[in-house]
Structures are given as C-alpha cells and as structure tokens.
Amino acid sequence: MSTPTYKMEVKDLKLWYGDFQALHGLDLAIPDKKITAFIGPSGCGKSTFIKSLNRMNDLIETCRIEGTIELDGKNIYDHKTDVNQLRKKVGMVFQQPNPFPKSIYDNIAYGPRTHGIKNKKELDEIVERSLKQAAIWDEVKDYLDRNALSISGGQQQRICIARALAVGPEVLLMDEPTSALDPISTAKIEELVSDLKSEYTIVMVTHNMQQASRVSDETAFFLNGHIIEHGDTRKIFTNPDQEETENYISGRFG
C-alpha cells in the first residue's frame, strides 16, 4: 500500500456560534480521491464541520473560527484566500435538492458562466460532460430547456451534483445528499458517488450508517463537537477502538 496523500488537513479547528462552541479542536486529514464519511447523531457538529471546509459558515454572522484548514497545503482561512475560488475548488451538494428555478441547461451552465466561460460551444460541452458524470444525461438530454424544478427529487439532486461538477472542483462536499430521497434514487446517487471518487475527493455527511459502510473508504465518528474516532471504514464498522463508536454504530444510542 502506498502512503495516502492528503487533499485537506484540518488542524485544531474550533468553531463557535455566538457563545456556543460547536466544534472543540478537531484534527482530521482527508485523503485525496477517496470518500470520507462523517457519521454521528444530530447536533454532533458534522454538518457544521463540512460547511467549514468551503467556508459556507461565513454566511452565518455569529460564526467564529479558530485553527486551520489546509487545501493542498494552503490555509483556506487565511485572509488572502479568495473565497469564491475556494468554493470553485471545493464544491458542495446540499441535503435538499436546490436547483435554481431555471432550465436544466442554465442550472449547469450557471457555475461555468460565473467563472467567466461565455463560449456557447464550450458551455454545451461542459453541460453534457457534467450531466454524463452525474449519470443523468440520458434522462434529461432531450429536455435541457425544461425547468429543473419540474423533474423528480432524485433527478434534481443529480442535477445539483452535475451543477457542482460543472465548475471543475477538486473536492466535493455532500451534506446528507440522499436523506430527502427515496431508496432507488439513493442507490443511484451512491453508485454515482463511488464512480466519482476516481477523479474527485469526496466528503460526505450521512445519517445512514449502511450508506457510510457501503460507500466510504474512511469514516469519522462525531459526537458533541469532537471527532471520537477516525479511520478505515471497515475497521470503524467492525472493530472500533472507542466504546462510544461501538455503541453508536450498533444502534445503542443516537
């Protein structure tokens, strides 16, 4: 086995919402071109943590952060960081599918256009490639001018994944991407995520433990703003070191 290379490294990350401390000094290395899953009960800080990886927490006024998060060795919380460039590199898919009330084409082209691509042919190529990568091209290729809100929830979520891929990210953050979807759509997205890891580093928050064990390479278990345990997914699910992890994955609490 080769030594893993790390795409992102979190060092002693502390985060407060006003007076409430949500994260208590987290350390975590996210391996390149692998899938890392975050599990843990509601309110444990995993969503907060994933949002700090592309600085979406900046939108919350009372949010304050200490510590560093490095992307390819550069601290993303450095004052010199261009946040929009960061979010171009670190894309995000949300829990609720949130396509814009625009055509499917315009949804996918929105990101590339944002970053300055105007050429119609180039945009066409990006749209097609992204939709293919998100395994939805065959379902929508004849309806690209249809409103993205008119298709099913599962399809909308794949549109959102395609939209995130269209800006050419290196890391893809997924915050419970299947929790609002039916089992068939969920299976499709899991399959898709597994395919994507050859090209992208993926971080995924999930409430579904089977999903974490099926899809991810590494798993981190969160509890009360701490990472209790982090490591190889198979090990976490079969032979965890910590009692809390064992209790959680065996369904004794949470």
Next chain:
Amino acid sequence: MKNSKEMIMKGIFFLSACFSIVALLLIVVFIFANGVPFMLDYGFFKFIFGMEWTPTNSPASYGIFPMIIGSIYVTLGAAVVGVPIGVMTAIFMADFCPPFLYKILKPAVNLMAAIPSIVYGFFALQVFTPLIRQYFGGNGYSVLTASILLGIMILPTVISLSESALRAVPRTYYTGSIALGATHERSIFRVLLPAAKSGIISSIILGIGRAIGETMAVVLIAGNQAIIPDSLLSGVRTLTTNIVIEMAYATGEHRDALIATAVVLFGFILLINSIFLYFKNKEAKY
C-alpha cells in the same frame, strides 16, 4: 348550546365577508347603471374617442379621449420614475441593507404609504411646480410634474411588495449559488431576482393601478386642461381629475358623462388587476 353559539359566530363571520362583496357590487351597479345608458345614448365611440370635452357648450360635447391619453401618459411617466427606484430600493432593503439602516428605512417606507395623497399634492405644488417652471419652462403644471409626483407615490407599493417577493425566494437558491463560487451580487442578480420576477412584476402592476387611480394629488399640479398633451411640459387632465373637478356642479347629462368616465376608469382598473392576478398566480406555482 355550544353548537348554536358556533352557528351564530359562523353567521357573523359570513356576514362580515359578505359586506365587502356587497359594497363592491353596489359600486359596480351604481356606476354602470348611471354610466352605461349615457354611453349608449351619446354613442360609445363618440364618447371614448371624442376629442372635445365641452360640457357647458350647447350642444355639449363629451369626448374623453384626451383624458384617457392623459391618464395613460402620467401613469407611464409614474412607472418610468417610480419602478426603477422602487425595485432597486427593494433589492437594497432585502439583500444589501445593514440592519441599523433597515430599522429606519422600513418604517419610513410604511409611513410613505400612510401619508394622505393631498399632502403629496400640496408638497409637489409647493416644491416641484416652481422648480420645473424655473428649470424646464412652461408654467410648472404638467405631465412631467404629475409623473414625478406619482412616481414617488407608487414607491411604497413597489418597494414593499418587491421586497416581500425577494424575501420569499427560498434561501437555498442563494446558498446554492454561493457554493458554486458566485459572489453575493451575482447570486442576487442572477438567481434571486429572476426567481422573484413574477412577484416584482405584480408589485409594479399594483403600483400602476395606484397611479392611474390617484386623484387629489394630481388635480393640484397637472394643469387639468382637457387636451392631449403635446409635450412633457404641457398640462394634462386625467380620468380621475376630470370627475373630481366637475362633479360638484354637474347636473343631468353632464353628471352622467362623468359617471361614464368612472366606468372607463373601472375598466382600466379591472384590466390592471387581471394582469396582476395572472402574474400572482404564476408566482404561486414555484
């Protein structure tokens, strides 16, 4: 016991609901019963497209075309002045305004809506009329004066409703755009604004409805000549001011002609409200 109490209360609520509908019906019946016979009698086309309004001549002429054009001119003028300012203010208030400023701006806009129109008219008469006379020429009583004033008067309608429309857009559209690396400004102008489009259009149409119905402020500053204005600085008489100026002394046929003017005005309002409803329903589909 409880049941009969409920029945009575139900009846009271029902009657309250009926009250406004009955009031509306009575208004419609009144103006149509008095206005339509006159229109048929005098000649519908002669009335609508007649260029002469000389009710005191013998024989009298009752052509309201100049007033129809007058109303359309000042209403369009009001839209040109009020809509851009109103929509931009709404965008500012919904997405750019620092909280301390919002605490001042929001009540101020609400207060604007509560100021009686005669006060607006008097303000324009004292401030705009002399300024326009001085800087643009004419006597200051003009299409331009009325447009600016009406543009100001529709601001609260346009601002409040556009702001609500912008705020009604799901926040997830905004975060979705930000997460793709778009700036705050781009997210607002390329995602939120298009998503709020029908709501904003509704607000504009409602503002236009206000402008075309406005009377007391316009009568003070528009000059009130019953002619088709040939420039922005010429005087103008609208449908509403036509009624208010002459109703006090009108009798017989003249009075009926004024009520028929109200029928035409009613037609305009009905049209505007239908367009409004069309856009409102479209908005509800999101």
